[in-house]
Amino acid sequence: MFVVLLIFVVTLLYVLYKRTFEYWKRRNVPGPEPTFLVGHIGESFLGKKSLGNCFFEIYKEYKDYPFVGVYKSVTPCLLVRDPEFLKCIYVKNFKSFMNNEMFVDKKVDPVMGRNPFFSKDQAWKETRALLTPNFTTGKMKTIFTLLDNVSQKAVSYVNKQIDSGVNCLEAKNLCTKITLENVASCAFGLEANCFNDPNCDFQDIANKFLSPEKWQSLKIFVSMIIPSLMKVLSIRFISKEVAERLRKIVFDTVDYREKNNVQRPDFLQSMMQLKDSTKDFDPEDMVAHAASFFGDGYETSSIVMSFLLYEIAKHPEVQDKLRQEINDTMDGNGGKLTYDVIMEMEYLDACLNGKISKNPFVESLSKRCTEKFSYKPANTSEFKDIDVTVDVGTVMVIPVKGLFLDPKYFDEPDKFIPARFLKENRKNDRSQGVFRPFGDGPRVCIGQKFGLLQIKAAVAHIIRAFSVSVNSKTKEPLEFDPWYLMLSPIGGLWLDFHKIK
Numbered sequence: 001m002f003v004v005l006l007i008f009v010v011t012l013l014y015v016l017y018k019r020t021f022e023y024w025k026r027r028n029v030p031g032p033e034p035t036f037l038v039g040h041i042g043e044s045f046l047g048k049k050s051l052g053n054c055f056f057e058i059y060k061e062y063k064d065y066p067f068v069g070v071y072k073s074v075t076p077c078l079l080v081r082d083p084e085f086l087k088c089i090y091v092k093n094f095k096s097f098m099n100n101e102m103f104v105d106k107k108v109d110p111v112m113g114r115n116p117f118f119s120k121d122q123a124w125k126e127t128r129a130l131l132t133p134n135f136t137t138g139k140m141k142t143i144f145t146l147l148d149n150v151s152q153k154a155v156s157y158v159n160k161q162i163d164s165g166v167n168c169l170e171a172k173n174l175c176t177k178i179t180l181e182n183v184a185s186c187a188f189g190l191e192a193n194c195f196n197d198p199n200c201d202f203q204d205i206a207n208k209f210l211s212p213e214k215w216q217s218l219k220i221f222v223s224m225i226i227p228s229l230m231k232v233l234s235i236r237f238i239s240k241e242v243a244e245r246l247r248k249i250v251f252d253t254v255d256y257r258e259k260n261n262v263q264r265p266d267f268l269q270s271m272m273q274l275k276d277s278t279k280d281f282d283p284e285d286m287v288a289h290a291a292s293f294f295g296d297g298y299e300t301s302s303i304v305m306s307f308l309l310y311e312i313a314k315h316p317e318v319q320d321k322l323r324q325e326i327n328d329t330m331d332g333n334g335g336k337l338t339y340d341v342i343m344e345m346e347y348l349d350a351c352l353n354g355k356i357s358k359n360p361f362v363e364s365l366s367k368r369c370t371e372k373f374s375y376k377p378a379n380t381s382e383f384k385d386i387d388v389t390v391d392v393g394t395v396m397v398i399p400v401k402g403l404f405l406d407p408k409y410f411d412e413p414d415k416f417i418p419a420r421f422l423k424e425n426r427k428n429d430r431s432q433g434v435f436r437p438f439g440d441g442p443r444v445c446i447g448q449k450f451g452l453l454q455i456k457a458a459v460a461h462i463i464r465a466f467s468v469s470v471n472s473k474t475k476e477p478l479e480f481d482p483w484y485l486m487l488s489p490i491g492g493l494w495l496d497f498h499k500i501k
């Protein structure tokens with residue numbers, strides 16, 4: 001009896017293995033041999049590599065191929081290497097790839113379930129259309145004074161630390177204070193008080209927002225590998241406690257504004273107007289979007305800002321040149337930083353791009369095929385002449401890190417070289433169509449302008465006021481936490497700040 005059962009189980013496993021892991025072979029799509037159950041991301045399960053780095057290795061290995069068949073555990077995914085194919089996904093054939101792989105049900109997680117990144121189909125279209133007017137250049141110009149105020153507070157904070165004998169600060173910690181103040185001000189119209197109180201309410205919510213308890217982290221990790229489990233296991237990104245605290249902040253602020261007739265040029269005001277003017281936009285939508293703005297707005301930008309400060313600290317020649325540009329442009333405007341002055345700083349923009357290309361904070365993106373699509377590289381393409389038909393539901397992997405660190409598109413891609421992003425050096429740019437740090441097409445990052453602006457405003461003020469260098473407490477070469485959703489250096493980025501006389 002035991003032998004029969006054993007034969008049955010082994011046969012079943014074999015059939016399952018064949019069915020699952022021969023998906024790409026049956027379609028003549030090249031790719032490395034997968035390992036049973038874990039596919040190509042076994043090292044990610046073991047915490048040895050991030051998901052993005054598993055794909056990075058495959059990207060490098062298959063350098064002549066326009067696409068590669070890979071397995072995210074048991075899910076077959078098409079890893080796209082050819083920039084022309086990427087253009088189809090992002091822009092030209094958007095209808096065939098309009099959804100992200102991850103979807104969150106708003107009944108399970110009312111906050112993230114309404115976030116455009118986790119929405120799909122018509123619901124995504126409607127949400128995106130409602131939110132887009134909040135991120136126009138005009139809106140950014142109006143909120144710029146809020147960002148400038150916070151950046152000045154950051155300078156006062158660092159000055160105070162230096163006066164009390166503390167020169168060494170952890171960059172991510174400093175940058176999170178800045179971005180939290182910015183989102184609290186722009187999303188809720190409140191002062192977060194992060195500079196005075198390290199345990200302030202917003203900091204506490206932020207700590208719980210993206211660094212949930214161990215069990216919750218594990219569930220989120222598993223659902224990133226197999227997104228369909230999100231619904232089955234009722235997994236929420238945002239815990240009930242955090243959602244409740246954000247809801248209370250929003251309702252209390254709305255209540256105060258309505259009773260005292262307060263108008264403020266911020267995101268919450270726009271949400272209040274939508275609530276009053278739009279059918280089907282209820283108070284829960286208002287809370288969810290304000291909370292989403294909070295979640296999307298602080299961590300992404302604080303990661304990029306902290307790495308930018310680190311690179312500037314490591315490259316004194318870049319720092320001098322940048323400070324010169326900041327001083328020249330600000331002095332030409334009476335020492336004031338305005339939206340137009342920031343836009344004039346071409347070298348600051350180049351530094352930011354230089355940082356993002358070297359260390360993309362999202363290492364890979366995943367989209368889902370929504371309409372059958374066939375692709376074959378053009379005759380002139382340098383990739384191998386193979387074709388593929390992608391069925392609805394197939395996951396498409398965009399290997400962001402592989403593309404940004406490919407010597408085919410950038411010379412010495414792993415070096416911080418801001419000058420390559422200056423207008424005069426981009427004429428024969430080989431990275432056009434590859435370097436898309438905010439995505440592209442209809443699903444391009446909605447907060448791109450806000451993110452860039454808050455990073456640039458803070459860095460301009462900081463570099464004008466202080467010289468920065470790397471403190472030996474920073475563990476170099478940097479190593480990254482493979483379990484974290486985004487880029488997180490183990491041990492932190494410790495920088496020394498000195499006042500510029």
Ligand code: HEM
Pocket residue numbers: 100115116117118128293296297298300301304361362365437438439440442443444445446447448450451452
């Ligand atoms: C430097 C900072 C940031 C970077 C590098 C960044 C990058 C990205 C990337 C790569 C995507 C995916 C695009 C795609 O799927 O094609 C994205 C989507 C998104 N980002 Fe950002 N982001 C940043 C800041 C922000 C900020 C400040 C906000 C909001 C205040 C924001 C809100 C969003 C939203 C809502 C989406 C989903 C858009 C959609 O699917 O329609 N991001 N971002």
